[in-house]
Amino acid sequence: MRGGPRRRCLMKYGFEISAAEVKARMNAGEQLFFVNLRHHQDWDLAVMQVRGALRIDDDKVEAHLEEIPRERTVVVYSTCPGDEPSARVARLLQEHGWKDxxxxxxxxxxxxxEGLPVEEIGEGSSVRKIMML
Known part of the structure; x- marks a missing residue:
């Protein structure tokens, strides 16, 4: 059976992926490409992101399509409650020819x-130190 039952239960609508599946793929050596989607007014609050993620404003995704590889699995995420912005962008990518x-x-x-690798961004270390004082 193509895709198998494991894949079906982890991707509810064909474009969603769980953090556990991301971890399994990373542990298997797959090179995933992450898109850190943020509302354009939230950048000042960001101190961490997925290591190596491409940071994109949610209203400027189409201007950055050339920076997103088509030959790798692309995982779009946000810090927004709910997954609507990242789901919208994943659908947009699929509509523009991204297969994964x-x-x-x-x-x-x-x-x-899931304990996956992150990195500080921008003024992250300074902001975190101030917040801890």
Whole structure:
């Protein structure tokens, strides 16, 4: 059976992927490409992201399509409650010809709960130090 039952239960609508599946693919050596989707007014609040992720404003995705590889699995995530923005962008990518684009179920929080690699961005280390004082 093509795709198998494991794949069907992890991707509810054909474009969603769980953090557990992301972890399994990374542990198997697959090179995933992450898109860190943010509302354009939320950048100042961002201190962490998936290691190596491409940061894109949610209203400027189409201007960055050339930066997103077509030959790799693309995982779009956000910190927004619910997964609507990342699901919308995953669908957009599929409509533009990406065959393996997915929205991360649970977003950045779910990714972090799996213990996957992150990196500080921008002024992240300074902001975190100030917040801890």
């Amino acid at each position: 684009a997915h929205s991360l179920i649970g977003g950045f929080e779910a990714y972090c709960q």
